[in-house]
Amino acid sequence: MDYSDIAFADCTLGDEGEMLRFALDRVHRQFAWKSGGLDAEQLRRQHAPSELYDLWYSTIGRYREEWGHLVAGSGLGTVLHSDPGYVATRRRRLVDILEENLQHTGQISVIREAVDGLVGNDPP
Template sequence: MDYTDIPIQECLQGPEAAMLLFALDRVHRQFAWKSGGLDARQLYAKHPPSGVSIAGTLVHLAKVEEMWTASAAGREPGPPARGDRPWESYDAEWTDALDASPQELYELWYGTIARCRAEWAGLVADGGLDVACTDDPGWVVSRRRRLVDILEENLLHTGQTSIIREAIDGLVGNDPP
């Protein structure tokens, strides 16, 4: 599956939601480009002093996307796209990814992103971004905040991945061709 095969859907709410979802779609496409087409050695490469690898980032971003989308939807997190173990087993995703093949890592990320993107389109259509969501007792945020949190996390790690990818094979730029 190629992320570019997933169409950017028209949002049913005003320009703010459409722009936030467009921004998230764009950073997903950037991350897919920066992380895509690598073999296991390249995915697991670390570039000191950081211990971050693209493999760990694929798992981390899938986990964050599912957890925060579930929060916005008022549901428990669903199973990972790679369903042979629960999300909780990814608590050390930066190192736990070491037992996954490139295909498994890409399936996990792409599958999670596709499910969450479709769910966000539904959330925007059903109540919008002002709906409150509760993660922990006493901690209440809006769907808007959750969407911004997801966007921010993706932006941070796409930047890291861009630097790692440039070190691997010289790929540079902001948007896929």
């Protein structure tokens, strides 16, 4: 797999759930592009690159599934009570997911530029 295998549809006129999902999908594509093609030495890991990439792609699949559950049904204003220490709306949970992914994408962007000079925000 590579970044082009990630489901992605440009969203210019969607509702807030579709727009937030577009933003997360875009961040996932950026991360996949920035981290793609690195070998074991560049990744400095004990696992084969293919194992790490497979793990990451399966994780974004779970994100998309969770996202679908959060935007379905009664709306993004619905309060989630699944964790007593973190009561928030679905909208806030989606923003938290997006923020976490943005942080990782920024980190891999800095690393990738140092490894081989790859720069830019979106895959070609």
